[in-house]
Amino acid sequence: MKINILVVDDDRDMRKLLENYLKRLEVEQIHFTDTAQKTYQLLNLNDLKTDPSVDLIILDIILGEENGIKICKKIKSNPAYQEVPIIMITAQKESGYLKDAFAAGAMDYLKKPIKKIEFMARINSAIILRKETKARIAREKELLKLSEELKKANQKLEKMALVDGLTGISNRRLFDKTIKKELKRARRKNNDLSLIMIDIDNFKEYNDTYGHQQGDQCLKEVASVLDKKTKRAADFAARYGGEEFAVILPDTAKDGALKIAEDIRKGIMDLKIEHKNSNTSEYVTVSLGVSSIKAEKEIDQHLIRSLIEQADQALYQAKENGKNQIVYKNFE
Amino acid sequence: MSKNIVYIDPDLEFLIPQFLENREEDRQRLEKLLQESEFDQIRIIGHSMKGSGGGYGFDYLTEIGSQIEKNAELKNKEEIKNLIDELRNYLDNLEIIYQKE
Structure with a gap:
């Protein structure tokens, strides 16, 4: 020195x-x-x-x-x-x-x-x-330098842990946290809450026809429509897994949820992503299952699972009915 | 006439000729300043000599510097004249022996 x-x-x-x-x-x-x-x-x-x-x-x-x-x-x-x-x-x-x-x-x-x-x-x-x-x-x-770097790395990791790497919207982990949090809030405030489950129609055929890279691009575009259509601060869109997405709409009952679901369905159609091997449309479409709840009971894992199941069943029904449509199922 | 024998650290040997030349210069300036009664300048020279003298091994220069400083403050012309004479006498009769303490 x-x-x-x-x-x-x-x-x-x-x-x-x-x-x-x-x-x-x-x-x-x-x-x-x-x-x-x-x-x-x-x-x-x-x-x-x-x-x-x-x-x-x-x-x-x-x-x-x-x-x-x-x-x-x-x-x-x-x-x-x-x-x-x-x-x-x-x-x-x-x-x-x-x-x-x-x-x-x-x-x-x-x-x-x-x-x-x-x-x-x-x-x-x-x-x-x-x-x-x-x-x-x-x-x-x-x-000091190291601790700054560590802090930045941690922030990045934290974000990475909650964001879907491909589409940039929230991932399944953050969905699980958010649905629980929002249901509890809904119960406290005695508000409605709606859940939309969304699945890309004929996505396997899309991948087979255009390749996986194009498939990834399709997922990104669908995600960006969800991001745009969930405008209110508390609205929340996530990639649920594979070609399935989920939207949480706090303080929203059946009518409002159906309106947003229709908005999303049209938004995807408007993307006009070519899909020549779809038996539904010449473009990529989605099916949507909607369910709403007035949370009056204690919020537990069982209740959360049931709500997701209801929306999933509605989604299944939409597929059965011919895809590119919305089915609503009341929460029981 | 007896010599003023001073023992100096050999580490400082190369500095001594310049140091003594500076003191000779000081003495000449002091004489001139005394004629002009510039006591403040005299005081500063005395103060410097007091500060550096002992550091080089010339304890006498520290002593005489201190007295010049004091008498300059008192504006004691007569005594300063005596001190300058003493300084000249000291410098003229220096004998330096370089040896470790």
């Missing part, structure tokens, strides 16, 4: 003396300044987001007419230099300033005349401390 040091002193003989000692330590670069202005410039203090340009600052407490304590305060007011140690150098007589120096953020001080052994030992400790601090800051940065 490279350590850069700044010496702020207006006396050239002091600068020479300190340079001579610092060169003997594990130091990459030694910078010198002799005025407050040059110091602020070298440290890039006007930029609050700067990276510190040095790792340790040795600062003479009285710089001619300029005051080292002021400089110390100014350096410490930049967040980038919060953890950069400042060591003050002071003549004996000025020790009254020490209290102010520590208050201004200095880490240590050395008295003039500088004694080699003491100087080397103190600076060396500061360098070791700075190296540890730098290593810690680097670790913290790395951890």
Whole structure:
């Protein structure tokens, strides 16, 4: 790890003396300044987001007419230099300033005349401390980066776990959660709830005729119609499995549900997806089974299963009746 | 006349000629400044000498620098003149021995 040091002193003989000692330590670069202005410039203090340009600052407490304590305060007011140690150098007589120096953020001080052994030992400790601090800051940065990445990955996974990979609408897992949640809400508010089960007609023949890639494209287009036709915030469309889809319509009774079902049926017809081996139409069509419930009983798995079963039976009936149509079955 | 023998760390040997040249310069400036009664400038030179002298091993320079600083504050022209003479005497009769402490 490279350590850069700044010496702020207006006396050239002091600068020479300190340079001579610092060169003997594990130091990459030694910078010198002799005025407050040059110091602020070298440290890039006007930029609050700067990276510190040095790792340790040795600062003479009285710089001619300029005051080292002021400089110390100014350096410490930049967040980038919060953890950069400042060591003050002071003549004996000025020790009254020490209290102010520590208050201004200095880490240590050395008295003039500088004694080699003491100087080397103190600076060396500061360098070791700075190296540890730098290593810690680097670790913290790395951890922060990793935790951001982890958070993003988790969000992505969470989304992936609830979205159907092919069509981009909700998947079966989210359907299971949503139907339960919406039924409970319907019971609390004493509202109706409708469920539409939708199945693409003659989809096996479609795949056999046009291939699976085209089949996937068909699924995507059907899904996008469902997405468009479920406009209210609580309306919910999901891929239930294979070529089967489901739509949950909270706060919706029979008439409203039939209207939306018809909307969907027409919407699919309007796609005009060619299907030459369909015995129903020249285009891709869907059959729909609708069921509505006024949830008065406790919502449990049994009730949820029954509702889905009713809609499924209605869907089966629609297929039996010749496909491309809607059948309604009341929930019993 | 007896020499002023000073023992200096060999690590600093290469810095000493320049350091002493700077002190000779200081002395000449002090004489000029004293004639002009520029006590503030005199004080700063005394202060610097006090700060660096002992660091190089010249404890006497720290001592005399300190006295120049004090007397500049008091604007004591007579005493400063004596101190400058003392400084010249000291610098003219220096003998340096480089040896480890």
